[in-house]
Amino acid sequence: MPVAPADSLSPKMPWIGVSQALYFGKTKQRLESLRRDLIGAEADTAAKVREAWLNADKAKREWTLYKERIVSLSRLDLSVSSKAYESGMMSFSDMIESFMLLFESRLSTERKKADLGQANAAIEETVGGSSR
16 A cells, blocks of 8 residues: 655545654644744734824824814914004015915825825725725
């Protein structure tokens, strides 16, 4: 009766004597190796999800801050600057700078919104589905 090589993991190997013990031993080693790989992959995925979630949370907080506070403060600054310019207390270049500050804050708000979208996309890529 022919016997398959000991390094073969084929289930067609005869189930007799030493070859049976070798087959089960190698199969058990392979199973343990795969389990360790799975545990490592799960830990790696959890770390990636945690990092992506923290980035998304930070991006959301920054976008909310810009949207609700920074732009309104820039508008208030422009309003005060307009009154100061009308009363002759401010130069034209300072007035233009107030306009630029408002435009920059609006642009930064949109950039923060884009960062939030990218962070949400990173979460979806990591977990393989929608984060909403």
